[in-house]
Amino acid sequence: MTGLPYVVTAEGLTKRFGDFTAVDRLDLSIAKGEVVGFIGPNGAGKSTTIRMLCGLLHPSAGRASVAGFDVSRQPEMVRAHIGYMSQKFSLYGDLTCRENLRFFAGIYRVPQREFEERSRFVIEMAGLEGREDALVRTLAGGWKQRLALGCAILHRPPVLFLDEPTSGVEPQARRRFWDLIHRMAAEGVTILVSTHYMDEAEYCNRIALIDAGRLAAVGSPSDLRQRDLGGELFELACAPLGAALEAARQLPGVLEASIFADKLHVLLSDGASAGPELHASLERQQITSDIPRRITPSLEDVFVNLVSKPARRESSR
């Protein structure tokens, strides 16, 4: 182990597939016991980054270390110290829960005398009592995910990489899954978890926003919410929403507009003058609307603001 205070570090981490740069000079440091949420749209480079950190893909440039080991030069040492849950379910469907656990315990060289106790813990944690001998392919999504997490933590790794562990899992099961993640973090396990659910981002100590292979922002959820969006955010209820969105985007002073549930969120360069103007011009176009109300941005607003920047830059050219 080196004397670094961080358990996971990446410096200028880059992955190119031919002409396509999937991950572009990514810098990230994660402290021991921290839960970091990796957030970004599909294809942003979340899985590629996690795979490089697990030693499954060789970085094209830059370096990364996990638990004190270099991912390109000591991938086997890295693998011995991590637990990994891939985005796609990848346990053996034709084996039972217990057989999967026994296999991974063997592969991670969990001592025989500890196996019973640890597998009992995993079965209980995953809520799989009574299903120990069911073939894994017959289980529902939530159980599968929790069993996969169980197989990844059987050997008590100090670092966990979870790639969209809750995708396709029903809300209650997701909630339960996050409780587990926090229980492990409390025991000192360092966790990087990717997700595209905005509500899950709130459960993380810190969030790393990634877009088009680049790290767009890093910070705690409250830090990110207070981030300067480059304008003031307003919310208004209006109908019809689609027409309102189109109209709002055409107006001067509107930096950004997007639909949130049944309302419109609009980023204005100058709220005091642009707010009433927006309302008036919507009304002129036969769109019924409230008076825009100033709000504090949610994480999703920040996220939309950050990831839509390149597109806006593109169009202003």
Add this chain to the structure above:
Amino acid sequence: MSAQRLLAMAFKEALQIWRDPRSLAIALLLPLIQMVLLGYGTSLDIKRVPLCIFDQERSQLSRALAERFVASGWFSAVRDLGSNRAVRDAMDHGTCLAAVTIPVDFSRVFAATGKVSFQTVFDATDANTTNIAIGYAQGVIAQASAEFRTRWAGMNGVSPSPIGTVDYQPRVWFNEGLDSRNFIVPGVVAVILALIGAQLTSLAISREWERGTMEQLISTPVTPLEVMLGKLIPYFLIGAFDAAFCLVTAIFWFQVPFRGDLATLLCATALFTFVVLGIGYMISVWIRSQLGASQVALLLTMTPVTMLSGYTFAIDQMPAPIQAISLLVYARYYVTMLRAVFLKGTGFSDLLLPFGALVLYAGVIAFVAAHAFRKRLA
């Protein structure tokens, strides 16, 4: 290398094979089917060549000649014909492979000169079979002419002259009955093992890729060597079972004489099984779909093993470049050893060359297979 990881890998693989009907069918059903098909279907023996006879004379003597052919057991008379035209038709239709035409003055010429002459015609479409049939006919005629000579000598009151006769009595060793089955069936064992072995392991790695389990597996500290050996252990047990089944069937069902020692046979079989499993494993590492891998395994083993192993076609009769290629066909060494152990009872010390070749093969495959598998995605 960790024994715990190796065992975990082997046990998991065994469970998966047990629950995969496709693997089980290849492992257990295929040897049975192939042993029956190849054991019975591949025979080089030619017996009861269909023969037509056009006897223009119908005398006692001409009938005696015709009977000679049938009595030999090599020919069966399918039809008596009445004209040259009928002979041609019978050959055209494939009714017979050979036709004997006995002239109308057959016994008259014999009585006058002591010599007989008649015609045999062969259909040489299948040159090899016809060659053998001509050999049979020559044997029948040689015997008949000796008898005819004695008969003529008796009729004319002279003693048959032994001058100028060579008394030729060939002895055949190792396969005294000249039964081609004894030669073929040991080769069949090699062919079956080569086909099944490569088929079985061709699924071993591709299954993990296809089902998406590979990503999890390579994120663990398991080493490529542990993956390879762990996966090969259960397949080796299946291969050993299949080999035992084929060998027992060869000895007790097909009654191929077994004259060698069991230890040599088992050593050779174990080595060969490892080689064929290793080849399937290598294919599986390179081709990530199960179907693709099994097709390639079939393609790469079927033709070379059946054509170039010496199982049916003699290697030393092939053109030099083909003979050189056959040196790469691992099955030829096992075929050589099986035949030697079965029929000649050759011991280990006389088989060092084919043993050495297989050991070399096994070493190269183990090295390449262990290094071909990389714990990386894409």
